[in-house]
Amino acid sequence: MVVLAGGVGAAKLLAGLVRAHPPEDLLAVVNTADDVLLHGLHVSPDLDTVVYTLAGAVNPDTGWGLAAETWQAMDALDRYGGITWFRLGDRDLATHLYRTHRLGQGADLAAVTAEIAAAWGLKLAVLPVTNNRIETRVTTADEGEIGFQDYFVRRRHDVAVSAVRVAGAARARPVPGLIEALGAARLIVIAPSNPIVSIGPVLEVPGVYRAVADRRDAVVAVSPIVGGAALKGPADRLMRELGHESSAVGVARLYREVAATLVIDETDAGLADEVEKAGVSCLVAPTVMDGVESATALARVVLGCAPATAPA
Amino acid sequence: MVVLAGGVGAAKLLAGLVRAHPPEDLLAVVNTADDVLLHGLHVSPDLDTVVYTLAGAVNPDTGWGLAAETWQAMDALDRYGGITWFRLGDRDLATHLYRTHRLGQGADLAAVTAEIAAAWGLKLAVLPVTNNRIETRVTTADEGEIGFQDYFVRRRHDVAVSAVRVAGAARARPVPGLIEALGAARLIVIAPSNPIVSIGPVLEVPGVYRAVADRRDAVVAVSPIVGGAALKGPADRLMRELGHESSAVGVARLYREVAATLVIDETDAGLADEVEKAGVSCLVAPTVMDGVESATALARVVLGCAPATAPA
Numbered sequence: 001m002v003v004l005a006g007g008v009g010a011a012k013l014l015a016g017l018v019r020a021h022p023p024e025d026l027l028a029v030v031n032t033a034d035d036v037l038l039h040g041l042h043v044s045p046d047l048d049t050v051v052y053t054l055a056g057a058v059n060p061d062t063g064w065g066l067a068a069e070t071w072q073a074m075d076a077l078d079r080y081g082g083i084t085w086f087r088l089g090d091r092d093l094a095t096h097l098y099r100t101h102r103l104g105q106g107a108d109l110a111a112v113t114a115e116i117a118a119a120w121g122l123k124l125a126v127l128p129v130t131n132n133r134i135e136t137r138v139t140t141a142d143e144g145e146i147g148f149q150d151y152f153v154r155r156r157h158d159v160a161v162s163a164v165r166v167a168g169a170a171r172a173r174p175v176p177g178l179i180e181a182l183g184a185a186r187l188i189v190i191a192p193s194n195p196i197v198s199i200g201p202v203l204e205v206p207g208v209y210r211a212v213a214d215r216r217d218a219v220v221a222v223s224p225i226v227g228g229a230a231l232k233g234p235a236d237r238l239m240r241e242l243g244h245e246s247s248a249v250g251v252a253r254l255y256r257e258v259a260a261t262l263v264i265d266e267t268d269a270g271l272a273d274e275v276e277k278a279g280v281s282c283l284v285a286p287t288v289m290d291g292v293e294s295a296t297a298l299a300r301v302v303l304g305c306a307p308a309t310a311p312a
Numbered sequence: 313m314v315v316l317a318g319g320v321g322a323a324k325l326l327a328g329l330v331r332a333h334p335p336e337d338l339l340a341v342v343n344t345a346d347d348v349l350l351h352g353l354h355v356s357p358d359l360d361t362v363v364y365t366l367a368g369a370v371n372p373d374t375g376w377g378l379a380a381e382t383w384q385a386m387d388a389l390d391r392y393g394g395i396t397w398f399r400l401g402d403r404d405l406a407t408h409l410y411r412t413h414r415l416g417q418g419a420d421l422a423a424v425t426a427e428i429a430a431a432w433g434l435k436l437a438v439l440p441v442t443n444n445r446i447e448t449r450v451t452t453a454d455e456g457e458i459g460f461q462d463y464f465v466r467r468r469h470d471v472a473v474s475a476v477r478v479a480g481a482a483r484a485r486p487v488p489g490l491i492e493a494l495g496a497a498r499l500i501v502i503a504p505s506n507p508i509v510s511i512g513p514v515l516e517v518p519g520v521y522r523a524v525a526d527r528r529d530a531v532v533a534v535s536p537i538v539g540g541a542a543l544k545g546p547a548d549r550l551m552r553e554l555g556h557e558s559s560a561v562g563v564a565r566l567y568r569e570v571a572a573t574l575v576i577d578e579t580d581a582g583l584a585d586e587v588e589k590a591g592v593s594c595l596v597a598p599t600v601m602d603g604v605e606s607a608t609a610l611a612r613v614v615l616g617c618a619p620a621t622a623p624a
């Protein structure tokens with residue numbers, strides 16, 4: 001079973017899936033286009049959010065970073081006028097120190113991620129979608145094209161966006177084993193992550209979109225848009241500004257070629273017909289994960305979408 | 313006035329000098345051959361020791377690192393089996409994050425060091441001896457040639473050494489302005505740092521040894537060897553193993569071409585004649601700096617060595 005994942009929403013669903021399904025049978029394929037080089041360190045926000053959440057170590061208030069974190073390094077960095085808008089906690093820093101060290105030794109991101117996940121005792125496989133550098137670039141009205149974290153954190157995604165592209169995607173190769181895993185998976189889940197800047201880059205790595213579309217009948221997506229709004233982050237605004245409808249129906253239209261089924265929230269039950277008209281089977285369920293129980297319940301709904309027979 | 317400096321001993325003397333002399337007239341030229349790339353970060357131990365000490369922020373127990381430091385990042389790094397033998401405190405990490413960021417932007421080490429010193433409110437100039445990468449390499453009996461911090465920290469300099477070299481020295485250029493500053497200085501001080509691995513690399517940067525030797529009459533060194541032993545670190549053992557006498561006399565012989573005067577400790581008063589026989593004027597004074605008062609007293613002794621007339 002393969003889960004295409006972004007950050008917080010995906011991490012929550014995965015935390016439910018590992019309770020409803022043998023984790024050894026789960027492969028989380030995580031967006032790396034919001035990775036950022038900061039202070040010389042390789043920071044992988046989505047990978048870390050997934051790992052910290054599954055380890056039960058995530059900050060429950062933010063959904064990212066570590067619980068009971070301290071901020072001595074960032075506070076000290078203020079003295080130098082260093083970059084502190086991207087807050088790296090002291091314990092979180094260790095992850096970036098380790099990752100940067102290992103990458104500098106020549107290890108690839110997949111190997112380093114496996115080491116980090118193992119260190120936290122995770123039993124599922126967590127992989128970056130690619131070992132190559134891909135980078136979401138956002139064209140804003142006032143500053144032109146800026147990096148994703150510049151947009152997302154520094155600007156707090158409070159700015160009009162006219163275009164999004166994934167730099168490096170054309171030259172990237174999917175992480176070894178990914179295309180085979182997609183071909184063999186009983187079920188492929190598209191997590192309730194931002195379709196434009198989280199799932200988009202995953203599907204844009206050459207070969208991935210085709211491999212998922214080829215398994216369309218085994219693909220279920222969970223809408224990250226509930227009641228027309230993103231539960232977290234700028235998915236709703238981005239969808240609107242890039243010409244999509246900010247609704248479960250808009251999500252269905254984005255995913256129609258790759259997913260046979262879309263799970264939408266009860267709030268949006270009235271949209272089920274329209275989702276079906278977009279060519280996607282619609283399942284209505286509670287999708288807001290405010291704890292591990294609701295996440296596990298949603299995971300069971302998702303797992304129920306697996307076709308009765310394994311792929312040939 | 314120019315001070316050639318290593319780490320802890322030099323920092324203590326500098327803390328005395330800024331109390332006995334206008335700091336605006338002081339230039340500390342600091343060894344960078346023990347700099348190390350760790351976790352992708354550029355760590356400059358001697359520069360940081362000098363800055364933290366002069367800022368009154370140094371850990372008084374160790375003589376390096378910051379007072380009231382926390383160790384969350386290093387403790388968290390243990391989870392991954394990362395490199396933790398070189399302990400980087402959380403607040404100290406900010407210095408390395410900032411330095412690495414600025415070097416990555418293309419700033420040179422001199423500019424970054426000036427920014428860091430200014431951020432701590434220092435009034436004297438602190439410069440690396442070179443903007444180029446130089447690296448002390450130590451040949452050990454059991455592991456062959458290893459990096460300096462590998463020898464100094466990981467092995468706790470508890471290993472026999474057969475050779476020391478400064479990789480990169482031949483290609484390095486002295487930091488801009490250094491040769492001119494040495495030519496114009498009223499007084500040049502060789503701090504009580506390790507002659508082999510702290511002052512040695514400073515003098516080995518092409519042009520520096522010659523520029524100091526040309527001003528020999530204006531050069532005073534302070535012996536780091538007291539009663540035959542180093543006050544801190546492996547200077548005594550290194551001197552012995554590399555064929556020098558581990559005493560103030562051995563120091564005099566090492567510096568005879570570059571320094572007209574050597575300040576030795578009262579403990580070694582009996583060696584004054586032998587120091588003079590080595591061709592160096594000998595001053596006997598208390599050289600053990602156990603606080604800012606004794607450092608200031610030693611600074612006054614050193615300042616008293618300035619020739620009566622400025623250079624032509």
